[in-house]
Every structure is written in structure tokens, then in C-alpha cells.
Amino acid sequence: MTAGEERGTVGLVTPEGVPLEFHLADPGERLHAFIVDSGLIVLGCVVSLLLIGARADLGVLSMLAVFFFRQCYFFTFELVWNGSTPGKRSAGIRVVSRYGGPLTVEALLARNLMRDLEIFVPLVVILHPGLFLGGGSPWLVYPAFAWVFLVAGLPLFTRDRVRAGDILGGTLVVRVPEGVLPEDPAASSGDSGFQFERRHLEIYGEKELEVLAGILRSLKEKEHLRRDLTLLAGTIARKIGYDGREPTSNPSAFLEAFYSAQRKHLEERLLFGRRKASKEDKEGETS
Amino acid sequence: MTGRPWETKPWSLGFRREREALWRQLARIVARAEKRRGRLDAGEAVRLPSLYRVVLSSLSVARAAAMDRALREYLESLAARAWLLLYCPRRRARGAFREFLLEKFPAAAKGLGFRFGLAVFFFLAGTALAWILTSTSPEWFYAFVDPSLVKGRDPWASREILEKFLYEGGGLNHALATFAGFLFTHNAQVGILAFSAGIAAGVPAAYLLFTNGLVMGSFLSVYSSKGLLLPFLGWILPHGIPEILAMLLCAAAGLEIGRALLFPGRRTRRDSLVSAGRRGAVVAAGSILLFAWAGLMEGIFRQVVTGDLFRFLAAGVNAGILALWAYNARGKAE
Numbered sequence: 001m002t003a004g005e006e007r008g009t010v011g012l013v014t015p016e017g018v019p020l021e022f023h024l025a026d027p028g029e030r031l032h033a034f035i036v037d038s039g040l041i042v043l044g045c046v047v048s049l050l051l052i053g054a055r056a057d058l059g060v061l062s063m064l065a066v067f068f069f070r071q072c073y074f075f076t077f078e079l080v081w082n083g084s085t086p087g088k089r090s091a092g093i094r095v096v097s098r099y100g101g102p103l104t105v106e107a108l109l110a111r112n113l114m115r116d117l118e119i120f121v122p123l124v125v126i127l128h129p130g131l132f133l134g135g136g137s138p139w140l141v142y143p144a145f146a147w148v149f150l151v152a153g154l155p156l157f158t159r160d161r162v163r164a165g166d167i168l169g170g171t172l173v174v175r176v177p178e179g180v181l182p183e184d185p186a187a188s189s190g191d192s193g194f195q196f197e198r199r200h201l202e203i204y205g206e207k208e209l210e211v212l213a214g215i216l217r218s219l220k221e222k223e224h225l226r227r228d229l230t231l232l233a234g235t236i237a238r239k240i241g242y243d244g245r246e247p248t249s250n251p252s253a254f255l256e257a258f259y260s261a262q263r264k265h266l267e268e269r270l271l272f273g274r275r276k277a278s279k280e281d282k283e284g285e286t287s
Numbered sequence: 288m289t290g291r292p293w294e295t296k297p298w299s300l301g302f303r304r305e306r307e308a309l310w311r312q313l314a315r316i317v318a319r320a321e322k323r324r325g326r327l328d329a330g331e332a333v334r335l336p337s338l339y340r341v342v343l344s345s346l347s348v349a350r351a352a353a354m355d356r357a358l359r360e361y362l363e364s365l366a367a368r369a370w371l372l373l374y375c376p377r378r379r380a381r382g383a384f385r386e387f388l389l390e391k392f393p394a395a396a397k398g399l400g401f402r403f404g405l406a407v408f409f410f411l412a413g414t415a416l417a418w419i420l421t422s423t424s425p426e427w428f429y430a431f432v433d434p435s436l437v438k439g440r441d442p443w444a445s446r447e448i449l450e451k452f453l454y455e456g457g458g459l460n461h462a463l464a465t466f467a468g469f470l471f472t473h474n475a476q477v478g479i480l481a482f483s484a485g486i487a488a489g490v491p492a493a494y495l496l497f498t499n500g501l502v503m504g505s506f507l508s509v510y511s512s513k514g515l516l517l518p519f520l521g522w523i524l525p526h527g528i529p530e531i532l533a534m535l536l537c538a539a540a541g542l543e544i545g546r547a548l549l550f551p552g553r554r555t556r557r558d559s560l561v562s563a564g565r566r567g568a569v570v571a572a573g574s575i576l577l578f579a580w581a582g583l584m585e586g587i588f589r590q591v592v593t594g595d596l597f598r599f600l601a602a603g604v605n606a607g608i609l610a611l612w613a614y615n616a617r618g619k620a621e
Contacts, residue, residue, distance in 0.1 A: 018343045020367045060468035067472040081324055082375040102374045110568035117483035147487045164486050168564025179364030182357050186300045210356050264297035266354045
């Protein structure tokens, strides 16, 4: 595993050796998933108790059913659905192995056998403190009390938002990635008559290029931006010292042509190993 | 920089145009499979790996050379979704249980090594301490045994009461199944907690073993002082063999987690915890099976069969099965 570039992301290395970045599920999403799943567990318990419980001679079945739902629900779903449960599915998150490979039975057992300690024990402590506090001498009970809540609160303190089960299982809970490929703004620029020279393209860097790409992509949805484009085109033209055809005559064509030329230029520089991160980046400047 | 329009296009635009059809093909397969929770038809299963590698290689190229963040992010998420789909183990259900029982579980249990010895030590230390103290002075009994467990079997009880407790059985009835079910689920929960509470540096596991040892030692003292040691062993061993073994295994798995937390050795603490957790989880899950077996022995067999001879026979059979199981798994340690 490599560290994520920013907080809230995590880099996993695929078996092919390519690092992929995932967004970690945030506590709200995990809570959502957990509430849905616990609702289903309670429902399952209630239904099986109603079906069986009426008959005293079948009491053992209801006991086993409750045990099964409590201990096996998460494990079984995560095993069969490869890291997903109905609750996780509805929250758009899933379990992955920290080491990039497939989820193993061992990892899923470890992460789910810890649940009892993380959820039921704190719940008992909260709802019925006497059961816990009355059970031993204070020098043993108070550290245990603190420890229980430390363990239960792990997802809030740890960098990768892992709970104790994730630590022992070597797993992470990530958001299921969903990507859409937007139109390439460089594709739409035709021969608009705007020509750029090298000196025009030495000013801006990658950061400005991405901002411009964002603006050009959002143009299609936001008509009201058009008025600001004239201003933007004028500013850029001034900054790069553009002296060709009047940019404000057709600002969007100017911006598209500039974007295309700027990207081509930066990519060519990159082929020679010269990266320009932003306009402030003077490193590797060529005359 | 004059010339034909195509010359003003960035290189990455052509890169995208040449490969976009393949990317979209993979995106379609992935989207369809996600809807069906990972199932692929034959054609998709054939194309998925090669398309996945196309996208991974496109991603690597785009990262190195394309100045288009949207493109890189798209490829990254597509590769990630395909990865989630591809590295989803196709498990065969048949044979998995057998493999778990005969290979994984014993191998994991053997991997516990001296932690198992430590667990035995804590348990025996509690047993010996309580046996000695209660034998020298019966007042100690109630320091070790919770009153709810006693049911009249304290050091001041008569031999008849103690003996009656060993041989009372109601014959076969429905309540026995419920009793067995209760014993199984209760013991299994305790076993799972003994494993998972290992995250508190293994202290709860050691505490559980020691206090259970105290209870065991106290009753051993009570029964042996009245000359009922053998009947008591006949009463406890048939279920005690699998149950105490399962408890020792679960607690040893908890101690192993504590060891990984406190003394990770050469590995990082995180890696050390993962290997202890995964191994311990297999042991704890396997122990659930032992608890189920013990529940049947305690809840049904013990209540129905009241002859000492048959009880010792059953204890011997149980010990024999476990010995065969361990012998069968020799050389399979990790």
C-alpha cells in the first residue's frame, strides 16, 4: 500500500504493479450502510422468531437463527458479494484488501469477528453500565471501559478510517468509484484563425490548464458564463502578450484554441522531462 | 507555429481517440457485471482481463504524458472498477468447508505456537491456585465462583447432593436441544470475544483463562474432597475436551493479537496485526465448530447418558477424534 496523496484517499497497488487511488468511505456512508444492515439483521431475527418462536419445542432453532444472523450476516454477504452487503451497496461503498489482492476468507473472518467487540460490547456498556462496571474491581474495569470506547471510536481517529476489524483483517472500506469521461475540450476547437507562438505558451502551467479545461467543460451547461468569457479571454490575451486576431471577437473559440495549443505545448515539454506545474513554476524555463 | 489545424492538437487527444472504443467496451462490461453482482457471461469473461490491461496501460501512459486530469481520473476509476471485478475470487463451495476444517484451521492453530502454551499455562495456573486454596480453606470457594454457578455444590454440600447433581438427567426431551443450543451460542460468543478482545493487548484473554481456571479448580477441589473426582471427570470431560480446547484456542488467538500489538518484531505493527488477526480469525471460526460439538455433548449426551463407563468412553472418543484431526494436519503449519 502507498499513502494516498490527500486525506481521505488511499493508494492500492494492483497485482500488476499499477497504483490505483481510491476514496475512503466517510463515516456517514459507513453509518448509513451499517444502519441498513443492522435493520436487515433485526428484521431477519424478528421474522425467524415469529416463524419458529411460537413452538416451544423448536426454541433451539430460533436461538441458532439469532446467532446466525448476528455472526454470519456480514461475513456471508461480504464473501459472496465480494466485499459488499445490501447496506454497503445502498451507500455505494465496499470492502477491499489493503494489499491490493483478492479478499480472502481469513480477512473477512477477522474483520467480522471483531464486530461483537466493537458494537455489542459498547452498546451493553452504554445501555447497562452496571453489567460491566459491577463485574470486577475498579482497577480492572475503568481501563477496560476506556479501552472499549477507544476501540469502538477507531474509525474516527485513524488515518484510513479503519475500525479494529479492518486493522486485523487488513481491509479498507472505499467508495465504489464511478467515472464519466467528459468531452475533450481540445477536440472541439476547429480552425478558428487564432494562432499561438511559443512565447505565448510559456506563461501558464498545468494548474491553469486544468482550470481552463474545467471552465470550457462547464460552458455547455452554463449559458450565463458566456459574458464572463470575454473578460477571461481578454485577461489571458493580455497576460500572454497575444497580439493576433482580436480574442474578444469570439472568446470561446479563442479559449478553446488556446487550451488546445497550451496543452500540446505542455505535453511536448513533458516528453523532454520538463514539467511546469503552474505559472509560478519557473523551473526548467526555456527562452 | 503555423500549419494545418491537426498540428495544433495536443498529442493526448489522438491517444484518447485511438483507445476510447476499448475503454468504453470495458466500461460497458463492468457496468453490466456490477448490476449482476459480479457475474459475467462467457464472452465478457474472456474479454475482461485483456481490456483491463489495456486500461491499466492507458492509465500509466496518461499519468506520464497526458495533461488532462479528467482523462486520468476516468481511467483511474475505470481501472479500479475492473480491478474490483477481476480480483474477485471465484470460490468453489464444494470442498471449501473440508479444506477449512482439515487444512486451514489446524494450520492456523499450529501457527499460534507458544501462545497456545501460554494459554494452557494461564488456565492451569488458575486451576491449580483455586484447587490448592479451596482445599486448604473452603472459604476461598466463593471468592472464585460466582454464586449463580454454584447450585448447591459448595464445599459444605453433602456427598449425596453433589453426586445427585452428576447423575440427574431427564432423559431425551425437547428442552435438551434448547439447552444445547443455549450452551453453544453462549460459549461461542464468549470464545469470539476472547479472540477479539485480544486487541486490548491480550489482557482479557489471559483474564478469561485464569478466571475459568479458578472456577474449574474450585469445583475439582469440592468434588475430590468428597471422593467424587472420577465421577466428576466423567461428567465434565466428554464436553470439556472440545470446549476447553476451543476456549484455549480462542484465547491463544487473542494473546497472539496482543503479542502482535505489543511486540510486532521486525515487521511493522500494522502488518503484524493483520497476520495475527487473520490467523486468529480462522482459529476462532474453527473453534465455533468445536463449541457446537461441545454444546451437543453437554446439552444432550451428558443429560441422557449417566453411566460413568459410557461417559469416559465418550471422552476417549472425543480425545481420539481430536488427536486424529491434529495428526492428519501434521506438517501443514504455515
